[in-house]
Amino acid sequence: MSAMEHVAAPDPSQVEAFALEAERRVVAAADLESLESVAAELSGKRSPFVAWKRSLATVDHEGRRALGQVLNGALARVSAAVESRRAILERAARDELVAADRLDLTEVVPAPGAGHLHLVTQVSEELEDVFVGMGYEIADGPEAETEWYNFTALNVPRDHPARSMQDSFYLAAGDRESYLLRTQTSPVQVRLLERGVLPLYAVAPGRVYRRDTADARHLPVFHQIEGIVVDRNVTFGDLAGTIDTFVTAIFGTGIESRLRPAYFPFTEPSAEFEVTCTICRGAGCRTCSQTGWIELGGCGLVHPAVLEASGVDPEQWSGFAFGFGIDRLAIMRHEIEDIRSFVENDVRFLAQF
Numbered sequence: 001m002s003a004m005e006h007v008a009a010p011d012p013s014q015v016e017a018f019a020l021e022a023e024r025r026v027v028a029a030a031d032l033e034s035l036e037s038v039a040a041e042l043s044g045k046r047s048p049f050v051a052w053k054r055s056l057a058t059v060d061h062e063g064r065r066a067l068g069q070v071l072n073g074a075l076a077r078v079s080a081a082v083e084s085r086r087a088i089l090e091r092a093a094r095d096e097l098v099a100a101d102r103l104d105l106t107e108v109v110p111a112p113g114a115g116h117l118h119l120v121t122q123v124s125e126e127l128e129d130v131f132v133g134m135g136y137e138i139a140d141g142p143e144a145e146t147e148w149y150n151f152t153a154l155n156v157p158r159d160h161p162a163r164s165m166q167d168s169f170y171l172a173a174g175d176r177e178s179y180l181l182r183t184q185t186s187p188v189q190v191r192l193l194e195r196g197v198l199p200l201y202a203v204a205p206g207r208v209y210r211r212d213t214a215d216a217r218h219l220p221v222f223h224q225i226e227g228i229v230v231d232r233n234v235t236f237g238d239l240a241g242t243i244d245t246f247v248t249a250i251f252g253t254g255i256e257s258r259l260r261p262a263y264f265p266f267t268e269p270s271a272e273f274e275v276t277c278t279i280c281r282g283a284g285c286r287t288c289s290q291t292g293w294i295e296l297g298g299c300g301l302v303h304p305a306v307l308e309a310s311g312v313d314p315e316q317w318s319g320f321a322f323g324f325g326i327d328r329l330a331i332m333r334h335e336i337e338d339i340r341s342f343v344e345n346d347v348r349f350l351a352q353f
């Protein structure tokens with residue numbers, strides 16, 4: 001038998017006073033750790049309640065019942081105080097954890113060494129912004145196209161060399177219509193016109209594919225942006241003004257644009273548009289073959305055959321279209337020597353922009 005410590009039976013007021021003080025200390029516990037140590041001291045095995053209950057044996061029957069009730073009541077109040085304080089502190093601890101763990105997904109924190117958008121994507125988005133500012137919508141179309149959209153509806157003759165297997169990537173998909181990877185963004189013109197919602201002001205940036213061998217100025221996969229406007233009484237002057245506006249927006253002042261006669265099956269008349277050579281600023285250099293100008297893209301008034309193929313009445317509506325390479329524009333603006341740098345994934349190159 002272990003030695004029993006004999007404690008005299010307490011006075012009820014002593015118990016009540018202890019319980020009151022115990023509740024006060026429990027409520028004052030600032031964190032879970034101090035709460036548990038206070039709880040062990042005031043209501044656990046080492047608390048006076050244990051000795052006090054033992055002392056009941058020394059009290060007569062009547063007194064034992066009364067004191068027992070006082071002890072039980074007091075212990076229950078202290079225990080309840082511990083419970084409720086524990087719940088409060090646990091919730092606070094959990095809230096703190098959650099707050100520390102919180103990720104604000106709307107926040108962009110530029111961490112050192114973090115990546116950024118590829119230059120071609122940046123230029124593409126800049127172009128979108130310029131045209132949205134002029135009231136254009138942004139459109140897109142599939143990269144796997146049918147011959148109809150990529151060539152036929154665009155008035156490209158059946159025997160045109162661009163249609164040949166040497167120039168286009170044809171896909172072995174279905175036999176009724178031939179599918180190919182679009183060689184230009186111009187098929188989006190037809191898809192937009194087919195919607196039958198006029199007037200139409202839209203640009204469509206996107207990836208295009210040609211069976212070209214990569215060299216300093218060509219990639220077999222590159223990006224173009226197509227523009228199309230169809231409205232009443234659209235003139236060549238509207239086209240020239242539009243090209244001038246976006247060339248200034250993208251290159252800044254000092255770089256001008258000019259149009260030179262050209263041929264495209266889907267426009268009539270057609271033109272190439274050139275911009276001031278960004279290397280020599282027009283003075284003449286090797287890059288621009290001493291002309292002071294560099295070709296950027298093609299444009300013209302939409303051919304009536306294209307409008308007709310898309311279900312638009314050429315007697316009622318007229319329009320202009322243009323298209324050019326986004327990668328080409330980027331190498332011109334940033335004086336990049338070799339367009340292949342865009343796909344070599346050398347971060348020392350990419351990080352410059």
Ligand code: DAH
Nearest residue numbers: 184267298299300321322323
């Ligand atoms: N699709 C032509 C190309 O890839 C560029 C082009 C020329 C687009 C004239 C046009 C246009 O919309 O009117 O070379």
